[in-house]
Amino acid sequence: MAVKGIKSKDRHILNLANIVGDARSIIYHKEDLIAYDCDGFTLHKHLPKAVVFPNNTDDVAALVKYCSDNQLPFLARGAGTGLSGGAIPLNGEVIISMVRMKKLLSVDFENRRAVVQPGFVNLKLTNSIADKGYYYAPDPSSQYCCTIGGNVAENAGGAHCLKYGVTTNHILGLEVVLPNGEIVEIGANGIPDAPGYDLLGLLTGSEGTLGIVTKITVRILKNPEAKKTVLAYFDKVEDGSQAVSDIISAGIVPAALEMMDKIAIEGVEAAAFPVGHPKDIEAFLLIEVDGIEAGLDEQINNIMEVCKKRNVREVRAAETEEERARWWANRKTGFGAMGAISPDYLVQDGVIPRSRLPEVLNNINNISQEYGLRIANIFHAGDGNLHPLVLFDARIPGQREAALEAGSACLQACADVGGTITGEHGVGVEKREEMRFVFTDEEIIAQTDIREVFNPFNLLNAGKLFPTPGRCVEIKRELKEKETAIS
Amino acid sequence: MITAELLSEVKALIQEDRIVEGENDHLLGNNGLVKVYPQTEEEISAILKYANENGKKVFVEGNGTKRGFGGLSESADILLSLADYKGIVEHVVGDMTLTVKAGTNFKKLQDYLAEHKQKISLDPFHPEAATIGGIVSSNDSGPKRLGYGSSRDVVIGLRIVYPDGKVIRSGGRVVKNVAGYDMNKLFIGSMGTLGVFSEVTVKLRPLPKYESLILLFFPQGNMEEIKAFAQKLLDSTMEPVTLELLSPALSEGLTGQSCYTLAIGLEDVETSVQYQENFIKSIQPENTNMKILTLTDAQAFWNQFYSLHSLESESLITSASLKIGVVNMDVTQVMKESQLLGDSHHLEVQAHGGLGHGLCQVNLKGSKEDVVSAIQQMRETVAGLGGYVVIKHLPFALRQEVDTWGPKPAHFFLLEGIKSKVDPNKVLNPKRFVGGI
Numbered sequence: 055m056a057v058k059g060i061k062s063k064d065r066h067i068l069n070l071a072n073i074v075g076d077a078r079s080i081i082y083h084k085e086d087l088i089a090y091d092c093d094g095f096t097l098h099k100h101l102p103k104a105v106v107f108p109n110n111t112d113d114v115a116a117l118v119k120y121c122s123d124n125q126l127p128f129l130a131r132g133a134g135t136g137l138s139g140g141a142i143p144l145n146g147e148v149i150i151s152m153v154r155m156k157k158l159l160s161v162d163f164e165n166r167r168a169v170v171q172p173g174f175v176n177l178k179l180t181n182s183i184a185d186k187g188y189y190y191a192p193d194p195s196s197q198y199c200c201t202i203g204g205n206v207a208e209n210a211g212g213a214h215c216l217k218y219g220v221t222t223n224h225i226l227g228l229e230v231v232l233p234n235g236e237i238v239e240i241g242a243n244g245i246p247d248a249p250g251y252d253l254l255g256l257l258t259g260s261e262g263t264l265g266i267v268t269k270i271t272v273r274i275l276k277n278p279e280a281k282k283t284v285l286a287y288f289d290k291v292e293d294g295s296q297a298v299s300d301i302i303s304a305g306i307v308p309a310a311l312e313m314m315d316k317i318a319i320e321g322v323e324a325a326a327f328p329v330g331h332p333k334d335i336e337a338f339l340l341i342e343v344d345g346i347e348a349g350l351d352e353q354i355n356n357i358m359e360v361c362k363k364r365n366v367r368e369v370r371a372a373e374t375e376e377e378r379a380r381w382w383a384n385r386k387t388g389f390g391a392m393g394a395i396s397p398d399y400l401v402q403d404g405v406i407p408r409s410r411l412p413e414v415l416n417n418i419n420n421i422s423q424e425y426g427l428r429i430a431n432i433f434h435a436g437d438g439n440l441h442p443l444v445l446f447d448a449r450i451p452g453q454r455e456a457a458l459e460a461g462s463a464c465l466q467a468c469a470d471v472g473g474t475i476t477g478e479h480g481v482g483v484e485k486r487e488e489m490r491f492v493f494t495d496e497e498i499i500a501q502t503d504i505r506e507v508f509n510p511f512n513l514l515n516a517g518k519l520f521p522t523p524g525r526c527v528e529i530k531r532e533l534k535e536k537e538t539a540i541s
Numbered sequence: 542m543i544t545a546e547l548l549s550e551v552k553a554l555i556q557e558d559r560i561v562e563g564e565n566d567h568l569l570g571n572n573g574l575v576k577v578y579p580q581t582e583e584e585i586s587a588i589l590k591y592a593n594e595n596g597k598k599v600f601v602e603g604n605g606t607k608r609g610f611g612g613l614s615e616s617a618d619i620l621l622s623l624a625d626y627k628g629i630v631e632h633v634v635g636d637m638t639l640t641v642k643a644g645t646n647f648k649k650l651q652d653y654l655a656e657h658k659q660k661i662s663l664d665p666f667h668p669e670a671a672t673i674g675g676i677v678s679s680n681d682s683g684p685k686r687l688g689y690g691s692s693r694d695v696v697i698g699l700r701i702v703y704p705d706g707k708v709i710r711s712g713g714r715v716v717k718n719v720a721g722y723d724m725n726k727l728f729i730g731s732m733g734t735l736g737v738f739s740e741v742t743v744k745l746r747p748l749p750k751y752e753s754l755i756l757l758f759f760p761q762g763n764m765e766e767i768k769a770f771a772q773k774l775l776d777s778t779m780e781p782v783t784l785e786l787l788s789p790a791l792s793e794g795l796t797g798q799s800c801y802t803l804a805i806g807l808e809d810v811e812t813s814v815q816y817q818e819n820f821i822k823s824i825q826p827e828n829t830n831m832k833i834l835t836l837t838d839a840q841a842f843w844n845q846f847y848s849l850h851s852l853e854s855e856s857l858i859t860s861a862s863l864k865i866g867v868v869n870m871d872v873t874q875v876m877k878e879s880q881l882l883g884d885s886h887h888l889e890v891q892a893h894g895g896l897g898h899g900l901c902q903v904n905l906k907g908s909k910e911d912v913v914s915a916i917q918q919m920r921e922t923v924a925g926l927g928g929y930v931v932i933k934h935l936p937f938a939l940r941q942e943v944d945t946w947g948p949k950p951a952h953f954f955l956l957e958g959i960k961s962k963v964d965p966n967k968v969l970n971p972k973r974f975v976g977g978i
Contacts, residue, residue, distance in 0.1 A: 166775070166869065209719045215717070222723060223690065238952040239951070243928070244868070245866040245868060246866060246898060247691070247730065247866055249931055250946075251730070251735075251959055252726040253952070255729070256722060256723060256726050259719050302636075305659075305747030305748070307746065307747065346816055347816075348816035349809050349810040405717050408635065408716075409635040438636075472713070474720045475720050476719050477715070485720075489720060489721060497709050497711075500709045500724070506962065507958035519721060520721075
């Protein structure tokens with residue numbers, strides 16, 4: 055039976071429309087599809103075949119089964135805020151958009167868990183339970199619009215994961231549609247350590263390549279009794295980064311420990327949420343501790359002492375909640391703020407051992423000079439998670455390419471000191487080749503072997519996460535051929 | 542193959558004085574015809590490669606504290622012990638990360654870290670004997686999981702020797718990492734069925750500046766009162782690191798008082814701990830008694846707690862240990878059920894469970910038939926609650942009668958698929974895991 059209002063001769067479009075049931079649940083005209091040709095990573099673009107909007111798990115399963123049976127590449131998409139291109143339809147995929155599956159299904163305060171659909175927006179969860187004094191801990195900067203399903207796919211982090219962990223530490227159960235359309239439930243009732251391999255842990259952060267999450271049980275936490283936030287201004291980046299190491303080694307576990315350098319400060323001060331940071335400082339630290347109020351002063355004093363030993367120019371605690379919120383708004387909108395001082399920018403996401411901060415920042419500075427591009431640094435310093443922002447102007451020939459190369463060089467600098475190429479944004483399309491900075495071909499094959507168990511025909515979100523065109527795949531094929539030849 | 546032949550082949554892989562003939566009558570099974578004690582990763586790799594290419598089976602152990610945990614074959618060809626593969630590879634004090642060889646003793650590790658005012662925030666059972674590799678491999682955790690999480694929250698990197706002898710790294714040495722699949726998770730709790738841990742990298746935490754333990758005794762044993770109190774505490778902004786309910790028999794062994802007891806651990810700076818103590822006093826229910834242990838006294842309590850369940854195997858009395866997972870507040874149901882089973886089956890029962898995380902441990906002692914029957918009954922009850930029962934410790938003979946892991950999950954084909962990708966020849970710990978994996 056044809057769906058009313060569909061004007062297409064493509065039988066797949068007609069059949070997909072049939073599954074979702076009405077013309078408002080499918081997009082297939084080229085001009086409408088352009089909005090879906092990339093996500094938060096805009097340097098690669100490709101048009102999808104169609105975008106479909108399922109309303110429930112059964113719809114998703116039917117869509118997936120249809121794509122699988124007909125060898126149509128497909129992928130799932132949340133709010134499209136991903137920064138590594140995980141939702142870009144590289145192969146003209148059918149995009150299964152999860153935005154209509156956006157219900158908060160249940161909250162169980164007694165057992166501290168909530169069940170949400172994947173399209174439910176991160177911050178809405180906290181807002182829905184705040185009146186009872188609870189919150190959902192992972193807080194990526196895009197939390198006002200990103201979806202929890204997307205957070206699971208990317209294992210999203212955030213400023214406060216220094217103390218509370220990233221998404222994977224808060225996921226208790228998942229309902230998943232596998233790439234053949236089968237529905238499985240992992241971590242039933244949100245009870246930890248269910249017998250078997252930890253598929254919850256494996257699926258979280260698999261960047262939508264192993265299955266499509268349709269229901270998520272998350273842990274919710276009680277709000278800390280109190281929070282205290284400190285801002286520390288430094289005349290030397292080196293002093294600021296030494297202070298970070300000193301705070302961690304002093305046995306303090308801040309809820310958040312953020313840093314921005316001079317160029318980043320120039321950006322946020324020119325954008326929508328200026329704080330009035332002094333223009334001539336080289337770096338600031340934004341440090342938050344939380345917990346039992348009676349214990350916080352001692353921690354704050356320790357932090358202030360550490361900063362003073364490292365020649366801090368000024369260090370002060372937020373006096374009001376309004377002031378604290380202003381500081382955080384300034385930080386959380388930091389990436390976008392670069393738009394105020396540069397026509398284009400590229401966000402990177404390396405991680406390093408915390409004690410190597412001064413050395414790596416110095417190397418990034420050298421990279422900046424080498425490529426002739428300004429690089430701002432906004433980062434979760436407490437985790438060693440750097441976000442170098444390479445500023446460029448795409449209108450100038452060659453700058454886009456130079457920015458990509460400079461970004462990659464920053465990741466190499468992180469890998470060189472024993473770090474990694476992504477702390478929270480994922481590999482996606484963007485860092486496929488950089489996977490080789492940290493993994494051997496054998497190690498990459500060990501991972502693609504796992505993908506084959508879930509996604510044997512690689513129809514789901516193909517071309518993401520792993521180097522391609524795959525030198526690895528070729529090696530693997532060679533190995534297999536050898537084996538066959540021998541046997 | 543006769544053992545002599547196997548022995549001579551193994552001698553080509555590892556120094557002779559690192560090989561012993563296996564003991565074949567161990568009550569807990571999981572034996573090997575030969576037992577080897579490699580000291581290098583190359584040796585581990587050579588042994589696995591040999592086994593993989595020659596159709597041999599390998600069991601893996603650390604120091605043998607989990608020998609009664611799963612396993613349906615009495616003996617493999619080779620029992621690979623990591624007890625001599627030990628030592629710290631790298632401890633970056635300022636980064637609070639630590640890389641150690643898998644056979645390193647947990648208690649010694651914690652003692653060493655304490656000199657730097659740091660710790661691994663895991664509290665497994667039998668820390669004096671257990672190895673870090675065994676703890677992570679079996680995903681063992683204790684009451685402080687409420688405050689600090691479990692292996693999956695602590696392990697940031699692994700070096701794993703695959704069944705074909707290749708060495709694969711997962712994760713890394715940084716505390717935040719989403720490069721590629723989170724393969725660490727796959728190996729944590731995999732019971733050695735996918736690879737042999739060579740090195741484990743963990744993130745560390747500072748030692749708490751102060752700690753205390755509140756023991757709240759409920760002489761009347763009213764479960765509703767216990768639950769109401771626990772909910773009140775959990776709904777407050779207090780931050781207990783344990784909220785463990787102890788059964789009367791367990792509490793008697795630890796505190797001398799035979800009644801349900803809540804062990805509430807507090808770890809923070811002193812002012813914060815004292816503030817929390819005062820809060821808890823202010824909501825102390827009627828008809829309860831309270832005792833507060835601080836610092837070394839609190840630590841002594843926990844040390845005793847972690848080693849209480851004897852690993853000795855006796856032939857006349859059967860001892861079993863169950864790990865039970867339920868929804869947090871259903872811990873009280875599990876505790877009630879274990880008391881009832883103790884009475885109806887003439888068992889010695891010691892049980893405890895975390896009201897903040899839903900994991901319980903129930904230790905049973907009694908006749909063979911009674912233990913088996915009690916486990917089956919407990920499984921039925923817990924299934925009714927939507928939870929699971931895993932048998933952490935049971936003599937080999939009885940593991941044939943009651944499945945260590947319980948029914949296969951509906952997504953078993955995925956687990957099987959992973960196993961056959963990583964270990965197609967089923968070399969490592971065959972039949973040790975869920976559904977005979």
